[in-house]
Amino acid sequence: MKKQVTEILDDVGSAAVLVFRSMAYTPKVFGNWNRFIEQCHLIGYTTLPIVAILSFFIGSVLALQTGYALVNLGGETFIGAIVGLSMARELAPVMVAILLAGRVGSAITAELASMKVYNEIDALVTMNIPPERMLVMPRLLAALAMMPVLTIIGNVIGWIGGAVVCQYVTFIGVSTEVYFQSLKSVVTFKDVMDGVIKAEIFGFLVILIACNTGLRTKGGPREIGSSVTRAVVVSLITILVLDYFITRALM
Amino acid sequence: METTQTDPDTETTRPADNEAAVGVEVEGLRKSFGDTEVLHDINLSIKPGEIFVIMGPSGSGKSVLLKTIAGLETPTKGRVTIAGHDIAERGSREKVHMALVFQAGALFNSMTVFDNLALYPTEHRLHGRKEIEKKVMDALGILSLEDARDKMPSELSGGMKKRVAIARALVMEPQLMLYDEPTSELDPIMGATISEVIADLRQEVGLTSIVVSHDRDLSLTIADRVAILMDGNLLAVDTPDKVRNSDNPVINDFLNPVIDVNNPRFKQKKAAS
Numbered sequence: 001m002k003k004q005v006t007e008i009l010d011d012v013g014s015a016a017v018l019v020f021r022s023m024a025y026t027p028k029v030f031g032n033w034n035r036f037i038e039q040c041h042l043i044g045y046t047t048l049p050i051v052a053i054l055s056f057f058i059g060s061v062l063a064l065q066t067g068y069a070l071v072n073l074g075g076e077t078f079i080g081a082i083v084g085l086s087m088a089r090e091l092a093p094v095m096v097a098i099l100l101a102g103r104v105g106s107a108i109t110a111e112l113a114s115m116k117v118y119n120e121i122d123a124l125v126t127m128n129i130p131p132e133r134m135l136v137m138p139r140l141l142a143a144l145a146m147m148p149v150l151t152i153i154g155n156v157i158g159w160i161g162g163a164v165v166c167q168y169v170t171f172i173g174v175s176t177e178v179y180f181q182s183l184k185s186v187v188t189f190k191d192v193m194d195g196v197i198k199a200e201i202f203g204f205l206v207i208l209i210a211c212n213t214g215l216r217t218k219g220g221p222r223e224i225g226s227s228v229t230r231a232v233v234v235s236l237i238t239i240l241v242l243d244y245f246i247t248r249a250l251m
Numbered sequence: 252m253e254t255t256q257t258d259p260d261t262e263t264t265r266p267a268d269n270e271a272a273v274g275v276e277v278e279g280l281r282k283s284f285g286d287t288e289v290l291h292d293i294n295l296s297i298k299p300g301e302i303f304v305i306m307g308p309s310g311s312g313k314s315v316l317l318k319t320i321a322g323l324e325t326p327t328k329g330r331v332t333i334a335g336h337d338i339a340e341r342g343s344r345e346k347v348h349m350a351l352v353f354q355a356g357a358l359f360n361s362m363t364v365f366d367n368l369a370l371y372p373t374e375h376r377l378h379g380r381k382e383i384e385k386k387v388m389d390a391l392g393i394l395s396l397e398d399a400r401d402k403m404p405s406e407l408s409g410g411m412k413k414r415v416a417i418a419r420a421l422v423m424e425p426q427l428m429l430y431d432e433p434t435s436e437l438d439p440i441m442g443a444t445i446s447e448v449i450a451d452l453r454q455e456v457g458l459t460s461i462v463v464s465h466d467r468d469l470s471l472t473i474a475d476r477v478a479i480l481m482d483g484n485l486l487a488v489d490t491p492d493k494v495r496n497s498d499n500p501v502i503n504d505f506l507n508p509v510i511d512v513n514n515p516r517f518k519q520k521k522a523a524s
């Protein structure tokens with residue numbers, strides 16, 4: 001128990017140090033422009049298809065559930081509002097963050113852990129090329145750049161998913177116009193922005209946890225796997241616990 | 252790789268050209284992992300421009316010593332200074348330029364051989380792109396690696412990786428070179444080439460080299476001094492001739508093991524324990 005507590009404190013402490021060291025290199029982003037763009041591509045472009053598919057289905061199922069619950073009460077005009085708000089404030093940012101942890105975070109941890117285990121990180125250090133500058137900073141900035149894009153795309157596709165269900169599921173039968181009218185009357189720019197802020201915080205933390213766990217890997221190849229598992233689990237816990245507090249703070 | 256805009260007039264020259272060779276002082280160095288002490292009170296003074304070879308059985312702590320000198324492991328006690336700079340201090344890497352050839356190469360697996368070599372001069376904006384390409388190809392040429400320039404490390408044999416790692420260190424043009432078993436896994440000719448490269452670097456640019464090696468030819472021909480490390484203790488630090496003619500039986504047996512089929516070592520150990 002004592003060992004676990006010190007381990008967690010070690011993780012938090014080293015993550016804090018890593019943030020400061022790597023973000024101090026932010027002005028060097030132009031010297032690392034290709035790496036930054038490469039990471040944007042990795043985070044943004046390769047995550048986009050799965051974000052699109054999942055948000056479509058989440059929007060759809062949300063419309064289906066609320067439709068099922070509200071139609072008999074005569075509340076079908078609220079479906080758009082409920083789907084719109086839930087997607088923007090909650091589901092799009094959380095879903096994008098979870099996908100990021102599984103799709104990108106795990107890959108980053110595996111890559112950095114392997115670099116650590118095979119002395120590549122040590123080689124960078126002896127070359128006086130700080131890994132924080134070359135490996136961590138471009139990834140953190142890329143996450144900050146891509147999370148809003150992914151979240152907003154997730155929102156829009158989720159909303160469309162809801163609209164499709166409302167229109168074509170016979171027992172709901174709400175037209176697209178009514179659905180979007182309801183959505184527009186409730187969802188404000190601030191709601192979307194709150195979601196984007198959430199996504200920024202989650203995305204930054206997911207990539208930070210991934211980098212930190214990877215760079216702290218010790219031992220041999222077997223430890224690469226356990227680092228990946230650890231990074232993903234810690235990311236998911238962080239996202240879900242923090243979600244409550246950020247949501248509360250943004251209200 | 253990003254482009255470097257280097258004005259030919261302001262082009263940075265290689266550190267070794269305009270800075271004197273560096274000496275290395277190891278004072279009262281101890282290194283423990285957990286409860287086991289791996290290095291016991293090591294004291295060494297390596298002169299600028301010297302070729303210093305560290306020999307010893309595997310597991311005796313040679314790699315740990317080399318990594319500690321490079322500042323990759325922090326000493327549990329004692330300290331390492333290079334040209335007067337404590338290597339444990341942040342910022343000392345700005346002042347002393349060193350290159351370490353790792354035992355397993357430590358090539359960047361996501362980069363081609365060319366990019367592995369070009370990374371250091373590119374990141375530090377040492378030369379223009381043309382100049383970097385030339386230096387990289389020169390280094391590859393010395394180690395007969397021209398054909399490997401566009402290969403990925405995973406496509407190379409163990410010995411080739413080792414040579415690429417050495418080439419990568421050459422391109423860095425450091426003041427201090429650390430080699431961890433540079434000639435293991437190499438054929439005798441290539442091993443001899445490496446020895447010649449190390450000796451040549453001292454002659455051309457007065458480079459200080461610390462070489463961990465079991466290669467008796469390398470140690471006894473090019474070394475200025477040889478240290479014997481056993482179980483984390485320095486048994487001898489002396490010129491190759493003196494070490495070779497040492498009257499310490501342990502050192503003698505290590506340098507000139509006699510293969511005795513009738514009385515094998517592993518059976519002697521069993522009898523003793």
Ligand SMILES: Nc1ncnc2c1ncn2[C@@H]1O[C@H](COP(=O)(O)OP(=O)(O)O)[C@@H](O)[C@H]1O
Binds near residue numbers: 309
């Ligand atoms: N990171 C580490 N953690 C724990 N023990 C280590 C570590 N690195 C090396 N050792 C131990 O230190 C001793 C010396 O290792 P090393 O310097 O690699 O030997 P060699 O002389 O063969 O290069 C070995 O007993 C090894 O098990």
Ligand SMILES: [Mg+2]
Binds near residue numbers: 313314354431
């Ligand atoms: Mg070793």
